[in-house]
Amino acid sequence: VIIRGATDNSVFQALCTKDKLLGAFGDRLVRLSTANTYSYRKVDVPFQEYVEHLLKPQDPAALGSDTLYFFGDNNFTEWGPLFQKYVPPPFRIPGTRGAYSFGIAGAGSGVPFHWHGPGYSEVIFGRKRWFLYPPDKTPHFHPNETTLAWLRHTYPTLPPGERPLECTIHPGEVLYFPDRWWHATLNLDTSVFISTFLG
Numbered sequence: 001v002i003i004r005g006a007t008d009n010s011v012f013q014a015l016c017t018k019d020k021l022l023g024a025f026g027d028r029l030v031r032l033s034t035a036n037t038y039s040y041r042k043v044d045v046p047f048q049e050y051v052e053h054l055l056k057p058q059d060p061a062a063l064g065s066d067t068l069y070f071f072g073d074n075n076f077t078e079w080g081p082l083f084q085k086y087v088p089p090p091f092r093i094p095g096t097r098g099a100y101s102f103g104i105a106g107a108g109s110g111v112p113f114h115w116h117g118p119g120y121s122e123v124i125f126g127r128k129r130w131f132l133y134p135p136d137k138t139p140h141f142h143p144n145e146t147t148l149a150w151l152r153h154t155y156p157t158l159p160p161g162e163r164p165l166e167c168t169i170h171p172g173e174v175l176y177f178p179d180r181w182w183h184a185t186l187n188l189d190t191s192v193f194i195s196t197f198l199g
Helices: 010-015 016-027 047-054 076-083 147-153
Strands: 001-003 030-033 043-047 068-071 099-105 117-125 130-133 165-169 173-177 182-187 189-199
Touching: 010 016, 010 117, 016 047, 016 076, 030 047, 043 047, 047 068, 076 099, 117 130, 117 165, 130 173, 147 182, 165 173
Parallel strands: none
Antiparallel strands: 001 173, 030 043, 030 068, 068 099, 099 189, 117 173, 117 189, 130 165, 130 182
């Protein structure tokens, strides 16, 4: 489900430009994960170093274990003032609070197939392509293959009935992903995005 116009995040978007983020967080450490299904390795680097040296288009030949991705491991003490400006979708599971996961990534990067609880994903800048399968239909993929490699090598071989549901979300659009649905993402541009995990 793609939701449009549920919230106004123009203030949050204005705080997420490259200059604003570097000014506020450039010297702070960020935790990068390898972009494979299980995110085996974590690396801490200054945010400015990530933006200036690691935030680049995905190498199509790289393995997920060699691809560092900034998403999810946010220090809420340091990033809290930014997250307080974010307006999440107004839909919740009663009695729970959402947990934010903020990310910035280069074109062609993404996370290969995995699943977890339900939530929302909103693109602040850029575009993000999503591939989804219901819980009872495990996709064919290698856990250390990047989404870009999967799209180039496996996707074209899939018969129409075995292809995933897919969509592309743009700035201001929010995707709801259901509980335990397999999903993979591909950033089509250098992208800034935030997810709200429910429950």
